[in-house]
Amino acid sequence: MNKVIELRSRPVGEPTLSDFNFEETEKPTASDGEILLKTEYVSVDPYLRGRMSDADSYVEPFELDKPISSAIVAKVVSSKNKRFDEGDYITAELDWKEYQLSDGKNVRKIDPNAAPLSANLGILGMTGITAYIGLTEIGQLKEGETLVVSGAAGAVGSVVGQIGKIKGCHVVGIAGSDEKIELLKSKFGFDEGINYKKTEAMGEAIAQASPDGVDVYFDNVAGRISDGVYQNMADFGRIVNCGAIALYNATEMPTGPRVEPMLIKKRVSMQGFIVGDHQDKFTEAVKQLGKWLGEGQLEYSETVVEGFENIPQAFLDLFEGKNKGKMIVKV
Template identity: 50%
Template sequence: MNRQVVLAKRPKGLPQEDSFAWREEAIPTPSEGEVVVRTVYLSVDPYMRGRMNDTKSYVPPFALDEVLQGGVVGRVVASRHNAFEEGDMVLGMLGWQDYSRVNGKHLRKLDPSLAPPSTALGVLGMPGLTAYCGLLKIGEPKAGETVVVSGAAGAVGMLVGQIAKLKGCRVVGIAGSDEKNEYLKNVCGFDETINYKTESSMRDALRRVCKDGVDVYFDNVGGSISDDVLLLINKGARIILCGRIAEYNLEKPDLGPRPQTLLLIRSALMKGFIVNDYAHCHDEALRELATWYREGQLKNRETIVQGLEHAVDAFLGLFRGDNIGKQLVQVSEI
């Protein structure tokens, strides 16, 4: 049977286990032009929380009683598409389930000899593209500038900091545990880190490590942390709005400082983006990311939970801060 995770009800605040339900169906068979994929790795990402709300956004909301979707690396087990054959490793946006039937035009074939297949969901996938395009196309960091990254131990933030270092910047990372911050400094090469959970004053901590102000801020979290970072921006600073994980589970809109005056007097840019806004740059980004990864200049960290039955807990763990780097669920053996 094909196990599936469906959205049972729209959560209010932080999702609970009863927001999800399980269903079983027969393993599908492909029609002409289709492929059946056995899920190997399933990606869980913070942006999925927004899709659980019935609100207009840059992607349609998940439908109630339908299988949840995310990035999947899997193996073809049956094919009626001439570009794929049994045994191929592929990447696609597929269901939280053991097996997915999909039109082959929605899949990309992977070459496991070039990089571990799981990297297609991390450093060589959407997180890598997000980090590269957001930082370099909006932030335009220059050697010697100070780059601050919130959510720095996540799949995107970890790569943002490393790319900024490759561009000659001084990098400050904000994360929620000593273990995460030690990894960022000792492995990823961040210059300074802040544990926001143990600092009595984030404003004082930021002043301590950003004595010359902030030139580029890559914002993955929003909330009060970002309010404090903005107070230190330099003239001509660039603020990249990528994620708002501190706000995704709020039941009422958060009220905070209005930044317009500060942006005005500092001649600063604040720009939000979705990775597909920069689809024209994705080939360039993947070439650069793959080169840096092969040369060992980009460190890739994955947190892997075993079993589809633990997919919901792995997703909820994103909001507890359980993961370092990319959070994956391994559903089956490669």
């Protein structure tokens, strides 16, 4: 039999395990032009929360009583497609199923000897690509500038900070525990770290860590953390709005500081960023990330949860900050 995870109900506020449904179906068989895939690693990401709501967005919402999908690394267990051989490994946006069929479209082969398979969901996958393109294309980071990263110990944030150091910048990371702050400094090379859970005056803490002002703010979180950063933007600063995990489960429209006077006075630009809008840059990003990784200039962390049945809980744990780096489920 084949295990499948579906969306049972649309969450109100923070998702719970009851919003997911486990089903068993018959294991499929490949027909002409198809490949049968066995899921090996599953990526769980905060943006999936938005797709659970039936709301207008940049991507279609998940359907009720249908499988949830995300980035997956899978093994080809049988093939009737000339492009693929049995034993190949691939990555693609796929359903949360143990086994599934594909016609090979929008599927990318990966080399299992070039890097650990799970890295293709993180540092060499959409996580790394998001960090690279968001920082270079939107942030336009320059040598000698100050970069502040929220959600800095997460999958994207930890890569953003390292690229900032490669580019010769002063890098400040914001995370939610002393352990994570130590990780930012010891493993990822951040210059400063701020534990937001122990910091009441976020604006003052940012000012102390960024005495020359913030040139680029790479925001994965939003909320009160970002309010503190906005107070410290430098002239002609750039704000990259990549994520807003602090607000994803809000049931009412949140309010906060009115940023327009700061944007005008400081001539700051703020831009929402969706990595899918920049697919023409993906090859460049993966090539450069792979080069830095091979040279030892990039490190990465993964929180690996084992077991197909634990995919929903791993997703929920993201909102509790239980991951260090990329959250991945090993099937």
